[in-house]
Amino acid sequence: MTDTGRTTAENAVLALLLEVSSTPKPGNVDREREYPDLRFEDFVTGAVGTLDGFERAADGASLGPAFERAIAGMSQQSGGNTQFGAVLLLMPLVAAAGEGTVTAERASDIVAETTVEDTVAFFTAFDHVDVAVDDPPPDMDDLDVRRGSAAETAIRERGITLAELMDESADRDGLAAEYTNGFARTFAAADAIEAGSGPITDRAAAVFLELLTEEPDTFVVTKHDEATAREVTERAEAVLAGEEAADDLAEELVEREINPGTTADIIAGGLFVALERGLEV
Amino acid sequence: MTDTGRTTAENAVLALLLEVSSTPKPGNVDREREYPDLRFEDFVTGAVGTLDGFERAADGASLGPAFERAIAGMSQQSGGNTQFGAVLLLMPLVAAAGEGTVTAERASDIVAETTVEDTVAFFTAFDHVDVAVDDPPPDMDDLDVRRGSAAETAIRERGITLAELMDESADRDGLAAEYTNGFARTFAAADAIEAGSGPITDRAAAVFLELLTEEPDTFVVTKHDEATAREVTERAEAVLAGEEAADDLAEELVEREINPGTTADIIAGGLFVALERGLEV
Numbered sequence: 001m002t003d004t005g006r007t008t009a010e011n012a013v014l015a016l017l018l019e020v021s022s023t024p025k026p027g028n029v030d031r032e033r034e035y036p037d038l039r040f041e042d043f044v045t046g047a048v049g050t051l052d053g054f055e056r057a058a059d060g061a062s063l064g065p066a067f068e069r070a071i072a073g074m075s076q077q078s079g080g081n082t083q084f085g086a087v088l089l090l091m092p093l094v095a096a097a098g099e100g101t102v103t104a105e106r107a108s109d110i111v112a113e114t115t116v117e118d119t120v121a122f123f124t125a126f127d128h129v130d131v132a133v134d135d136p137p138p139d140m141d142d143l144d145v146r147r148g149s150a151a152e153t154a155i156r157e158r159g160i161t162l163a164e165l166m167d168e169s170a171d172r173d174g175l176a177a178e179y180t181n182g183f184a185r186t187f188a189a190a191d192a193i194e195a196g197s198g199p200i201t202d203r204a205a206a207v208f209l210e211l212l213t214e215e216p217d218t219f220v221v222t223k224h225d226e227a228t229a230r231e232v233t234e235r236a237e238a239v240l241a242g243e244e245a246a247d248d249l250a251e252e253l254v255e256r257e258i259n260p261g262t263t264a265d266i267i268a269g270g271l272f273v274a275l276e277r278g279l280e281v
Numbered sequence: 282m283t284d285t286g287r288t289t290a291e292n293a294v295l296a297l298l299l300e301v302s303s304t305p306k307p308g309n310v311d312r313e314r315e316y317p318d319l320r321f322e323d324f325v326t327g328a329v330g331t332l333d334g335f336e337r338a339a340d341g342a343s344l345g346p347a348f349e350r351a352i353a354g355m356s357q358q359s360g361g362n363t364q365f366g367a368v369l370l371l372m373p374l375v376a377a378a379g380e381g382t383v384t385a386e387r388a389s390d391i392v393a394e395t396t397v398e399d400t401v402a403f404f405t406a407f408d409h410v411d412v413a414v415d416d417p418p419p420d421m422d423d424l425d426v427r428r429g430s431a432a433e434t435a436i437r438e439r440g441i442t443l444a445e446l447m448d449e450s451a452d453r454d455g456l457a458a459e460y461t462n463g464f465a466r467t468f469a470a471a472d473a474i475e476a477g478s479g480p481i482t483d484r485a486a487a488v489f490l491e492l493l494t495e496e497p498d499t500f501v502v503t504k505h506d507e508a509t510a511r512e513v514t515e516r517a518e519a520v521l522a523g524e525e526a527a528d529d530l531a532e533e534l535v536e537r538e539i540n541p542g543t544t545a546d547i548i549a550g551g552l553f554v555a556l557e558r559g560l561e562v
Contacts, residue, residue, distance in 0.1 A: 004330070004357040005330065005333075005353065005354055005357055006329065006330060006354070006357065010329050010330075010332060013329055014325070014326060014329045017298070017325045017329065018322060018325065018326075021321055021322055021325055031312045031313070031321065032312070032313060039480055039482075040302055040312065040482070041299060041302055041480060041481050041482050041562055042562065044295070044298045044299065044302055044562075045295060045299075045562040048287065048291050048294055048295045048298065049285070049286065049287060049291075051291060051332075052286075052288075072286065073286055073287070076285040076286055076287065077561075077562045078561065078562065199320055199322060200322050201320075201321070201322050280358075280359065281322055281323065281325075281326040281358045281359065
């Protein structure tokens with residue numbers, strides 16, 4: 001509970017809603033832009049659907065099963081994968097906040113405490129929704145997340161915890177990197193949102209652009225390639241330098257279906273941390 | 282619980298979110314239009330804040346106290362009154378749905394079962410937020426809702442139930458009229474939204490315009506006057522006749538701060554009923 005009377009789980013849902021309401025966030029669905037098969041209303045509905053999973057995490061449930069429940073709820077809309085990555089990033093933050101205070105240290109400890117059961121549940125979450133992911137490394141073929149719950153035996157044989165799995169992916173997945181690097185970008189985003197002024201959704205959109213210039217978006221690398229992700233970074237720099245309009249870049253990236261989803265996920269995480277620390281809407 | 286796994290209370294929150302996401306809804310805050318002091322993000326935050334109150338109503342709590350709790354939660358954002366009317370309209374519908382099925386008959390029975398305690402709690406809800414309302418009739422001066430909880434003694438002396446209070450207001454308040462007339466426009470809106478095709482927020486915006494042509498919006502009458510409300514009705518007719526663009530009317534009404542809030546509330550009610558009956562987003 002915060003001063004607003006909202007529970008931790010409600011703040012997590014609100015963070016997802018404020019993230020998708022923030023505009024312009026070039027390439028991503030936001031209040032003013034959507035794809036014919038992936039709409040603003042899908043994100044809104046997906047966000048509401050995560051509540052029960054977040055409540056479980058806030059109440060001390062294991063990370064993996066709480067995540068799987070949130071994704072099952074999120075998937076109850078026709079757009080498919082709306083917030084898989086954001087929910088993944090939020091889970092340890094919500095679990096930490098549920099204990100009292102959201103800190104990077106406690107969230108990292110909660111990740112470190114994950115078990116093989118969490119990995120099984122994490123894979124099972126992929127049964128609910130199609131997620132764009134990279135092929136696994138050759139020596140980890142049996143741990144392709146796209147196998148979903150069918151990978152259970154392989155997971156148990158390898159005995160890999162969710163923390164170990166994230167560690168394996170951290171060099172090519174910006175969310176796994178947050179899990180293993182102390183949620184550095186998430187808390188930096190929270191700081192930047194808190195330091196801003198004016199409407200929260202304007203602040204979040206501004207911080208989104210800043211994050212985009214800092215590192216290539218790994219979701220864009222996965223869906224397209226490194227060159228495309230670098231181009232997005234450079235174009236975001238041009239916007240910040242005043243050489244290009246954010247709205248123009250937003251139109252173009254949606255047109256080309258280039259959506260920097262990992263960066264949006266980090267904004268959702270930053271919004272949650274800021275809300276928990278008392279950010280007023 | 283519906284097939285989506287969402288609870289009744291979650292569907293109520295989702296209805297509020299889909300309502301404000303529906304655009305264009307001339308004069309009202311929506312995904313593409315907002316006022317400097319009443320923003321889209323305020324509505325999103327207000328919607329999330331209502332959850333606990335709706336959960337209580339769905340669990341069988343008395344209507345008035347559940348409403349007051351929802352409004353206390355809704356008010357935890359800087360925009361002030363975002364969804365007071367919509368929450369009022371939703372309450373008996375949520376209570377009916379919480380028992381199993383949302384029907385106009387059961388919702389009306391729940392209204393008829395209200396007591397003086399519900400009236401006291403209803404007035405107390407006005408302590409949390411400023412709401413634009415008419416002066417009461419001369420013989421009901423002591424029952425001015427703007428007195429909030431200070432009216433408790435007067436309410437108890439008169440022994441007026443919430444159903445009786447709504448009945449007194451039904452001729453000048455479109456939401457009180459729904460309470461007393463079997464929620465006719467709410468269920469008609471649900472039917473129309475269900476009968477449509479395409480994105481839910483497009484359907485809801487279309488039904489909003491239709492409702493606007495049918496009856497003057499009582500919130501516009503309260504904030505402005507009868508003539509303004511009639512003008513809005515005629516302009517909405519012109520939009521439906523293809524003589525005026527909905528977006529142009531939306532821009533103009535926002536500019537003139539004419540917001541047909543009662544009609545938007547009925548859309549929120551219609552969305553909730555449709556979601557409960559299985560509408561898929």
